[in-house]
Amino acid sequence: MGHFRSRETVESALRMSGDGVPDRVNAEIHGVALQTIRTWRRRYQMEGRTRGGVRAQASCPRCDGAGLDETAYALLLGWYLGDGSIARARRGVFTLQIANDERYSDLNQEIAETIKRVKPNASPCLRGGGGAIRVEARWKHWPCVFPQHGPGRKHLRKIELADWQREIVAEYPEQLLRGLFHSDGCRFVNWASKPDGKRYYYPRYMFSNESEDIRKILTDALDQLGIAWRQPRRNAIAVSRREAVAVLDTFVGAKS
Numbered sequence: 001m002g003h004f005r006s007r008e009t010v011e012s013a014l015r016m017s018g019d020g021v022p023d024r025v026n027a028e029i030h031g032v033a034l035q036t037i038r039t040w041r042r043r044y045q046m047e048g049r050t051r052g053g054v055r056a057q058a059s060c061p062r063c064d065g066a067g068l069d070e071t072a073y074a075l076l077l078g079w080y081l082g083d084g085s086i087a088r089a090r091r092g093v094f095t096l097q098i099a100n101d102e103r104y105s106d107l108n109q110e111i112a113e114t115i116k117r118v119k120p121n122a123s124p125c126l127r128g129g130g131g132a133i134r135v136e137a138r139w140k141h142w143p144c145v146f147p148q149h150g151p152g153r154k155h156l157r158k159i160e161l162a163d164w165q166r167e168i169v170a171e172y173p174e175q176l177l178r179g180l181f182h183s184d185g186c187r188f189v190n191w192a193s194k195p196d197g198k199r200y201y202y203p204r205y206m207f208s209n210e211s212e213d214i215r216k217i218l219t220d221a222l223d224q225l226g227i228a229w230r231q232p233r234r235n236a237i238a239v240s241r242r243e244a245v246a247v248l249d250t251f252v253g254a255k256s
Contacts, residue, residue: 060141072117074172078179155210173221174251205239
């Protein structure tokens with residue numbers, strides 16, 4: 001008796017095929033034989049059907065004027081600037097990679113869902129191990145929506161938002177800050193001593209990034225929201241005042 005796969009599995013595999021994922025990798029991800037992937041792809045082509053009921057390549061907001069979920073984009077932009085990268089794959093396709101600690105399963109799922117909101121037919125994959133996870137998705141147009149992509153590390157080159165990105169960030173600064181703090185930042189409890197020797201504890205946020213440009217993008221968003229910050233060292237931004245921390249807690253919070 002043959003093994004039947006759900007429509008969701010077939011459509012997911014076909015979307016990934018359309019995104020340029022190699023058949024062997026696609027088969028491993030979906031738990032099917034290599035020949036099964038090839039059979040599904042040929043069958044759809046012979047029947048003249050679109051893969052997964054949608055275009056194999058999603059329209060680009062920059063090239064084609066397609067719609068863009070700006071709230072999700074602002075969040076993904078923060079993740080990309082912090083711990084993201086874009087690598088060239090085969091056939092003109094690019095892979096967006098967002099790195100994160102594997103302990104934070106909720107955030108890793110949030111990254112995957114955010115990618116799908118920015119590219120609706122995406123099939124994000126979680127790869128890695130040994131403490132680190134990479135959430136990956138392929139698309140020809142990642143460099144279009146993240147024009148900061150370029151050769152070399154971000155802190156060794158100029159990082160500047162395009163005008164259309166600034167408009168989105170100005171509209172959704174909270175989402176940008178959430179992505180930045182959860183990628184290259186943390187929330188922790190600090191302590192200080194009173195004159196009588198007793199300690200008191202207070203939460204604070206810290207963001208560390210070697211790129212002066214990216215730190216400026218973060219502090220501009222904090223300034224827009226009236227959130228006080230300071231720079232305790234060259235590559236770090238701290239938010240320590242009680243009222244400022246309380247504001248960040250409403251849309252950033254501790255990692256989970």
